[in-house]
Amino acid sequence: MKEELFSLSSYIHSNPELGNQEYKAVEAITAILSSNGFEVESGIAGLETAFKARFTKGTGGPTIGILCEYDALKNLGHGCGHNLQPSVALGAAISLSKLEETPPFTIEVFGTPAEETTSGKIPLTERGYFDHLDIALMMHAGDRTTVDGRSLALDSFEFVFEGKESHAAVAPENGISALDGVLMTFNGIEYLREHVRSDVRIHGIITDGGIAPNIVPGRSAAKFAVRASDRPYLNHVSERVLNVARGAALATGTKVEIIRHKSLENKLNVQTLNDTLLENAKLIGADNITPPRERTGSTDFSIVTHRVPGACIRTAFVPIGTSNHTKEWVQASNSPEGNKAIMTAAKIIGSTCLDIIYSKELLEKIKQDYLVEKENQKNLVVN
Numbered sequence: 001m002k003e004e005l006f007s008l009s010s011y012i013h014s015n016p017e018l019g020n021q022e023y024k025a026v027e028a029i030t031a032i033l034s035s036n037g038f039e040v041e042s043g044i045a046g047l048e049t050a051f052k053a054r055f056t057k058g059t060g061g062p063t064i065g066i067l068c069e070y071d072a073l074k075n076l077g078h079g080c081g082h083n084l085q086p087s088v089a090l091g092a093a094i095s096l097s098k099l100e101e102t103p104p105f106t107i108e109v110f111g112t113p114a115e116e117t118t119s120g121k122i123p124l125t126e127r128g129y130f131d132h133l134d135i136a137l138m139m140h141a142g143d144r145t146t147v148d149g150r151s152l153a154l155d156s157f158e159f160v161f162e163g164k165e166s167h168a169a170v171a172p173e174n175g176i177s178a179l180d181g182v183l184m185t186f187n188g189i190e191y192l193r194e195h196v197r198s199d200v201r202i203h204g205i206i207t208d209g210g211i212a213p214n215i216v217p218g219r220s221a222a223k224f225a226v227r228a229s230d231r232p233y234l235n236h237v238s239e240r241v242l243n244v245a246r247g248a249a250l251a252t253g254t255k256v257e258i259i260r261h262k263s264l265e266n267k268l269n270v271q272t273l274n275d276t277l278l279e280n281a282k283l284i285g286a287d288n289i290t291p292p293r294e295r296t297g298s299t300d301f302s303i304v305t306h307r308v309p310g311a312c313i314r315t316a317f318v319p320i321g322t323s324n325h326t327k328e329w330v331q332a333s334n335s336p337e338g339n340k341a342i343m344t345a346a347k348i349i350g351s352t353c354l355d356i357i358y359s360k361e362l363l364e365k366i367k368q369d370y371l372v373e374k375e376n377q378k379n380l381v382v383n
């Protein structure tokens with residue numbers, strides 16, 4: 001299938017589409033799945049560019065989901081390698097469907113749009129599309145071949161401060177600077193930063209700093225992302241960040257409107273599943289295999305892992321240290337290295353599916369690990 005997988009990836013790369021507009025990608029991907037006997041449902045969970053494709057062999061056996069993303073970045077194109085993911089999912093799923101003698105199983109390929117923007121996995125998860133799966137797997141390109149332990153939970157906020165405009169030289173005493181509210185929020189967060197756990201990340205930008213230096217800003221706004229490795233602690237830190245903004249409004253005589261944007265959970269870690277993926281990566285001879293990442297960002301795959309055991313294999317295709325969302329990634333995503341990563345990841349995911357299809361004990365162990373992890377997370381408390 002090599003050539004078909006490479007040309008699919010290259011086609012999506014040459015036709016970059018933003019989140020929720022990935023029409024060409026979805027058409028191309030689902031056409032291949034249909035012609036290989038998968039039952040395709042498009043436009044699910046209220047998302048025009050989400051899909052589900054199903055193949056069942058025999059009765060009973062595990063149901064395994066393979067997820068793929070395909071959205072590009074604004075003004076950049078495929079700088080996160082998402083164009084590789086459909087080829088990986090198809091390579092693994094279609095290969096499995098062609099095997100003649102295996103125990104029964106069901107494979108479902110999910111197309112999850114808009115990872116970079118609105119997170120298509122959120123409505124898909126909330127509407128229960130993954131609940132019946134025994135496990136969920138996906139691939140993401142990377143600078144090394146590895147798996148994630150936990151990712152960071154995330155809250156994102158926008159603060160809009162309202163003051164009173166006035167001429168900054170002629171009548172400053174009549175003005176109330178909304179920008180002061182924003183600046184005091186930034187400063188207050190710097191003080192807070194010293195007194196939170198070291199896994200916490202708080203980063204912000206000013207999105208509106210006023211109109212001109214000679215006008216006291218009547219409106220000013222900032223966006224922040226707050227992250228921590230678990231939800232209870234993140235809730236605690238986020239509340240303190242909101243209090244900083246409220247305090248800044250009080251101190252400056254401004255009003256603040258707090259808008260809550262996207263929230264994500266931390267990913268749950270299933271050690272046995274991660275170990276199986278890395279074991280297969282070694283057998284297949286993947287490049288730059290390293291132990292699970294200590295430092296991660298946040299991912300919308302995390303909420304899927306709060307419903308079913310899940311894992312993502314990061315697959316090396318750029319030199320170590322090359323950061324995503326860059327021109328280097330755009331280039332590598334349509335190159336011999338990108339194609340090599342497709343084959344490697346498809347084999348890792350396909351082999352992991354086979355391990356699970358053939359071993360009830362392995363699936364049982366994965367489920368046990370998952371329950372323990374879930375229980376541990378539930379019992380976390382903030383002192």
Ligand SMILES: [Zn+2]
Nearest residue numbers: 080082115140
């Ligand atoms: Zn990505």
